Amino acid sequence: MQFENSLAFAQKLDTQDELRKYRxxxxxxxxxxxxxxxxxxxxxxxxxxxxxxxxxxVMEDWKELAVEGHFHADKPWxxxxxxxxxxxxxxxxxxxxxxxxxxxxxxxxxxxMVSFYxxxxxxxxxxxxxxxxxxxxxxxxxxxxFHGFENNEAIVEVKKRTGEYFxxxxxxxxxxxxxxxxxxxxxxxxxNYYNGQVFDMETITKTAKSVGAYVGWDLAxxxxxxxxxxxxxxxxxxxxxxxxxxxxxxxxASGVYVNEKYxxxxxxxxxxxxxxxxKETRFLMKPEFEPMSNADAWQISNPSVLALAPYxxxxxxxxxxxxxxxxxxxxxxxxxxxxxxxxxxxxxxxSFEIITPKERGCQLSVFxxxxxxxxxxxxxxxxxxxxxxxxxxxxxxxxxxxxxxQDMFRFGQILKEGILTKRV
Ligand SMILES: *Cc1c(COP(=O)(O)O)cnc(C)c1O
Numbered sequence: 237m238q239f240e241n242s243l244a245f246a247q248k249l250d251t252q253d254e255l256r257k258y259r260x261x262x263x264x265x266x267x268x269x270x271x272x273x274x275x276x277x278x279x280x281x282x283x284x285x286x287x288x289x290x291x292x293x294v295m296e297d298w299k300e301l302a303v304e305g306h307f308h309a310d311k312p313w314x315x316x317x318x319x320x321x322x323x324x325x326x327x328x329x330x331x332x333x334x335x336x337x338x339x340x341x342x343x344x345x346x347x348x349m350v351s352f353y354x355x356x357x358x359x360x361x362x363x364x365x366x367x368x369x370x371x372x373x374x375x376x377x378x379x380x381x382f383h384g385f386e387n388n389e390a391i392v393e394v395k396k397r398t399g400e401y402f403x404x405x406x407x408x409x410x411x412x413x414x415x416x417x418x419x420x421x422x423x424x425x426x427x428n429y430y431n432g433q434v435f436d437m438e439t440i441t442k443t444a445k446s447v448g449a450y451v452g453w454d455l456a457x458x459x460x461x462x463x464x465x466x467x468x469x470x471x472x473x474x475x476x477x478x479x480x481x482x483x484x485x486x487x488x489a490s491g492v493y494v495n496e497k498y499x500x501x502x503x504x505x506x507x508x509x510x511x512x513x514x515k516e517t518r519f520l521m522k523p524e525f526e527p528m529s530n531a532d533a534w535q536i537s538n539p540s541v542l543a544l545a546p547y548x549x550x551x552x553x554x555x556x557x558x559x560x561x562x563x564x565x566x567x568x569x570x571x572x573x574x575x576x577x578x579x580x581x582x583x584x585x586x587s588f589e590i591i592t593p594k595e596r597g598c599q600l601s602v603f604x605x606x607x608x609x610x611x612x613x614x615x616x617x618x619x620x621x622x623x624x625x626x627x628x629x630x631x632x633x634x635x636x637x638x639x640x641x642q643d644m645f646r647f648g649q650i651l652k653e654g655i656l657t658k659r660v
Contacts, residue, residue, distance in 0.1 A: 239572055241579040241648060249572065249641035255565050261285055261553060262483075262638040267619040273643045273650075275622040277635030278429075278457055278599050281483030284553055287546035294545045313541045315515065317532070320491070320544065323551040327482075327559055328455070328474070329465035330493050333530035337547065338511075338539055341456060341477040341490040342371045345423075346379070347534060348473045348492065351506050352450040353421045355383050355390070359448070361415050363422045365403055366393040369429050372454055376423065401591035403428075405436045409443045419449040426458035426474075430625060432592040432599030432633075434462050438469045445470060456480060459491070460554065461597040463563060466493050481598065481635060482554075484547035489539065494531040502527065509536030557637070565636035566598050572641055573600060573634055576648040584655045591629065599633040601625075607658065614654040620647055 239245070250256055262282040264271035274282060297309035306314045321335040328335070338344065353362065360383070362376055380390040392415060394408050412419060422444040427434050441451045453474040458464060460481030466474055474493040478484035498504055510518060512533045514526040527533035554562075574590060577600070581588055589603040604611060608628045615622060615630075623631040634644060 237568075239575040241576055241645065243642070243645055246572075246641040246645035249568075253565065253641065254561060255557060255636060256640070258553070258557065259638045259640060264638075265621070267617075270619055273620045273647050274639065275620065275632040275634060275647075277483075277638070278461075278480050278631065278633035279623055280479055280486060281460075281481055281550075281635065282638055283485065284483055284546075284550050286552070287485065287549040290545040290549040291542060294541050314538070316541050316544050316548075317535075317539050319548055320551055321530075323555045324491050327460060327464070327551075327554055328476075328491070328493055329463070329469075330467045331496060333499060334467060334493050334496050335491060336494075336531035336535055337478075337489050337491050337544065338535045338537075339490055340487065341454070341475055342375060344475040344490045344492050344534075345372070345375050345452070345454060347507055347536075348452060348475060348494070349375070349379050349421075349423075351494075351498070351504050351534075352452055352473050353379055353383075354505065355380075355385065355420050359418055359420045360385055360390050361392055361418045361420055362390060363392050363394065363408075363411055363415060363419060363424075363444070363449075365408075365424050365428065365435075366395045367430065368393075369425055369454070369456070372423070372425065401431055402433050402593040402595075403435070405439060408435070408440055412440070412443050412447055412449070416447050419444065419447055421450045421452065423452045423454065426453040426455045426464075427462060427597050427599075429457050430629075430631075431601050432457075432596050432631070434458070434595045434597050436595070437471070438465070441469045441471050457599070458597070460559075460562070461566070463559065467496070471495060472498070478547050478550075482547070483550040483637070485543075488547055489543045492531060492534060494534060499531065499533070500527065500529045506534060507536065508533075511535040511538050553637070562636050566634075569634045569636055569639060569641060569644065570596065570598060570600060573632060573644045573647075576644050577602065577651075580648050580652050580655070584652055586655055598635060599631055601629050601631050604628045604630060607655065610658045611654050614658050615650060618650045618654070620650055 297305040317337045320337045321332040325332040325335050377387050394411050444451045450472045455474050455476035459476040472495050476491050479488045512535045587605050592601050612624050
């Protein structure tokens with residue numbers, strides 16, 4: 237499609253947009269009396285208007301039923317989390333039995349590593365991407381130390397090549413082959429938080445499994461953003477937070493995926509609690525742990541129902557829309573944003589550089605050569621909520637659920653103004 241940098245053209249794209257009506261399903265913060273242009277759905281998704289109703293429902297049940305709410309609320313609390321497994325399985329390409337919702341992301345990665353990082357004297361290495369999200373680095377480092385290894389002997393990072401901003405799949409595969417029998421686990425962010433790159437999860441998983449390693453993906457920036465087929469790719473485990481593209485609310489619960497072949501395996505090492513034991517016999521309070529036959533076996537505590545409520549609300553929107561149409565719009569709106577950035581570059585003689593490779597999801601990371609913080613602050617003051625990363629990269633993620641093509645056009649106009657007035 238031949239794009240144009242004009243209001244009329246952006247309006248036309250909005251009119252043709254099948255997801256247009258969903259914009260009204262979300263609350264937008266306002267700056268200068270106008271809805272913001274929201275580019276940080278990769279950090280905290282906007283609030284779906286129905287979320288409050290789902291929370292109120294739980295509050296009401298608590299008020300009216302107190303403890304009876306566990307079994308007698310309209311949506312009983314004791315198995316409330318089961319309502320999320322179906323919709324989530326369709327977002328990540330898994331069977332519902334392979335999904336559970338519990339805790340938060342970093343905690344779940346630790347818990348899953350109890351099962352899937354079981355180093356021996358000869359097979360103990362973990363492969364990850366260099367400069368992984370800090371929490372992931374701390375997780376790997378502390379796990380390795382916990383098992384009595386040194387970070388520099390056990391953690392191997394795949395580097396980007398000099399002068400390049402992305403990882404090459406061939407370099408990841410080469411490292412896997414190189415480490416071979418010593419490789420215990422590959423754990424990478426499926427979509428990189430900094431440059432927005434989508435890793436070739438299928439190929440990397442296949443290669444890592446062929447050398448006998450476990451494979452886990454941190455899907456914080458991937459879930460609700462890109463196509464995932466965790467089950468078909470034979471991924472061992474994955475976890476994600478729900479407050480980024482999944483719009484479930486700040487710090488909200490994490491989802492996990494465990495491949496079906498580990499479900500019901502009675503001798504798999506795992507940290508266990510009462511919510512992982514069979515629900516039929518849970519309240520007999522027996523000393524023996526009988527694992528649930530699905531991924532709920534990894535649950536430890538009874539989950540916070542107040543947290544699950546807005547997550548369920550958001551998932552109902554995902555069910556209604558489906559990943560396929562979200563991805564279709566995402567590809568188009570990101571391409572339009574890319575086009576707008578090029579137009580502004582040309583119009584103003586700047587040389588902003590998109591460092592996101594063509595394997596991308598919703599996010600474009602832009603190197604602001606010749607500009608810095610003053611331009612970013614100008615954008616914020618004029619209603620653009622974007623994200624700043626040192627040294628001078630801004631991350632722009634036009635979430636397809638609620639961003640419009642007119643937002644992209646308006647952003648271009650504000651950016652242009654900013655460049656002309658904030659030249660350094
Ligand atoms: C956002 C993000 C996290 C956040 O972890 P929490 O445990 O939810 O605080 C972890 N890893 C990656 C890659 C992320 O992008």
